[in-house]
Amino acid sequence: MYQLISATPSPYARKVRIQLAEKGIPFELITEVPWNHDTQTPLWNPLEKLPVLLLPDGGSVFESRYINEWIELKHPEPPLVPKDVDGQLAVKRFEVIVDGACDALVLMFFEIARAEGMRSDPWYARQQRKVDGALRELSRVIGERDFAHGESLTLADIASGTLLRYLTVRWPDYPWRSQHPNLAAYSDRLEQRPSFAATRPVPQVIRDRVA
Ligand SMILES: N[C@@H](CCC(=O)N[C@@H](CS)C(=O)NCC(=O)O)C(=O)O
Known part of the structure; x- marks a missing residue:
């Protein structure tokens, strides 16, 4: 199952949470404060920012717009981008x-x-x-x-x-x-x-x- 490193106020993370929900993709939500020194975000993203999508194979996908695109390509239904x-x-x-x-x-x-x-x-x-x-x-x-x-x-x-x-x-x-x-x-x-x-x-x- 996917995991998503997220912060409760983050508009960037919320984009991914909404996309996953709209597609009915199950995931575990991991809530962090990315500005605190003990965040695990740098372990997964060299840019030290969330959201980060953690993959079942141990990989990570970061940068909200890229995560949105990644999810769209891997899980095209229902589509959240136009066909043209x-x-x-x-x-x-x-x-x-x-x-x-x-x-x-x-x-x-x-x-x-x-x-x-x-x-x-x-x-x-x-x-x-x-x-x-x-x-x-x-x-x-x-x-x-x-x-x-x-x-x-x-x-x-x-x-x-x-x-x-x-x-x-x-x-x-x-x-x-x-x-x-x-x-x-x-x-x-x-x-x-x-x-x-x-x-x-x-x-x-x-x-x-x-x-
Ligand atoms: N361009 C990034 C921006 C993400 C971002 O700024 N995330 C904030 C939380 S809302 C963060 O983790 N900041 C920590 C830092 O910049 O060190 C994206 O779209 O994912």
């Missing part, structure tokens, strides 16, 4: 935007964690602009549609939905719902799916000093 090339590229574009926004949010999170006097306002503002831009683009492209691309759930929705819920949980003051009511309605619809409802993000306490 243009559709596949459109879905990947969503994934690129969402991962970029999540990366910027992680940088912002640890900028805030820096000691007083060590924080950089211009650096923080630069990252914030990326998140604002990503949300504007998602809002524009998704519009009032039920799904980001096509007429059924794809990896584009899994990515977009995880970013939006992560904002709600980790960044409750971020006014994205009032700025983009269409995204708020889209997120609420997605969160009703059992795969989303069962994996809602929960904050973790980081024991070690990171920044």
Whole structure:
């Protein structure tokens, strides 16, 4: 059976958890705090990040977008990517935007964690602009549609939905719902799916000093 090294707030790990659930693939969830010194993540990923999918043969697959692609290739049913090339590229574009926004949010999170006097306002503002831009683009492209691309759930929705819920949980003051009511309605619809409802993000306490 697969095992997945995951963290409860991680939007990256949540993408994989939702994909596995949507495909009905059984796995054991291993919850870690990747920022603590005793995480096992570096044993499996030279980049020391989770999620990591541990394989029954002792191998590991890491980097959320690559794990999503790996699972899609190994377990194509039910498909979470379109069959046509243009559709596949459109879905990947969503994934690129969402991962970029999540990366910027992680940088912002640890900028805030820096000691007083060590924080950089211009650096923080630069990252914030990326998140604002990503949300504007998602809002524009998704519009009032039920799904980001096509007429059924794809990896584009899994990515977009995880970013939006992560904002709600980790960044409750971020006014994205009032700025983009269409995204708020889209997120609420997605969160009703059992795969989303069962994996809602929960904050973790980081024991070690990171920044
Ligand atoms: N690009 C990576 C990002 C994953 C990531 O940043 N994971 C965080 C947890 S949410 C982590 O493990 N960080 C530890 C570190 O960067 O040292 C992916 O998509 O998997």
